[in-house]
Amino acid sequence: MSAKDLLVDAAQRPAQVAGDVLEGISGDTLHCMPGDTQNSIAWLIWHSARQQDAQIANLSQKQQVWAAQGWDEKFDLDRGPDDFGFGDGPEDVARVRVTDPDLLRDYLNAVTSATVDYLGTLRDSDLDQVIDDSWDPPVTRGVRIVSTIDDAAQHLGQAAYVRGLVQDSWRGKY
Template identity: 55%
Template sequence: MRSTDVLIDGFERVSENVHAVLDGITADQLTHRPGAEANTIAWLIWHLTRAQDVQIADVADRDEVWTSAGFYDRFDLPFEPSASGYGQSPDEVARVSVGDPALLADYYDATHAVTVDYLGGLTDDDLDRVIDENWDPPVTLGVRLVSIVDDDAQHVGQAAYVRGLLD
């Protein structure tokens, strides 16, 4: 098994969990906040997808799915196209309102497809390439990809927890 196969498996597991959270969910459930400043399921799925999209586009030297595939326009959120959820306030979290869970699934699936396609073209040697020298030690492509999977897994776990509270 190649290292990239392990990474693809990690992203596939995130995908399965995203779909499990969104399966049969209502618009009201998407925007439910278990606390006054808690993240909603809509925001969590949108943010994990945006973060993956932004970072994969950067390392793959590709356009973001968010803008290139028209999702920015389809979501019609009150943010600049570059917004990904990082540093957003509780008020901004509340502005991520998605009436149709299929839109979140479509954006996630499109981003996931680009991710898997990119990973499928990498070699194990590619993972050793330094992509960010602003850290000590410098960040390699492999470390960045593991970081993306880890972040996605945490956020989809949070979304699953909120969904469990509602069920």
């Protein structure tokens, strides 16, 4: 298995977890913020998709799926095109509200598809290319891709935890 094949597999896993977390979820559970200050499931899934979308678009030098496919209008969150929730406080988290959880699932799936498409354009040697030398050690394309996938996976794990915390009867696959 090539490094690229591993990245494709890893990139698809957060969307699989999101599907499980969102299955049969109520609006109250989706938007509940534990302690009224922690991230809601809606925000966690939205942010997971947004950060990956922004970073993969930057790497691929393409427009973000968010704007290119009209997700910004579908979500209607009154956020700038480059806003993906980094540094959001409780009030910002509370404003990420959707009436249909499928919107979150579908956007994350669209971002995952764009990520997999981008990975398909790369050679293994492309993963070694330094793309940010402001870090020590400098960041390669492969390391940046892994960090976007890791960020999404961590936030989806948090979403699963929040669902179990908020809805006692819920038992996910993971």
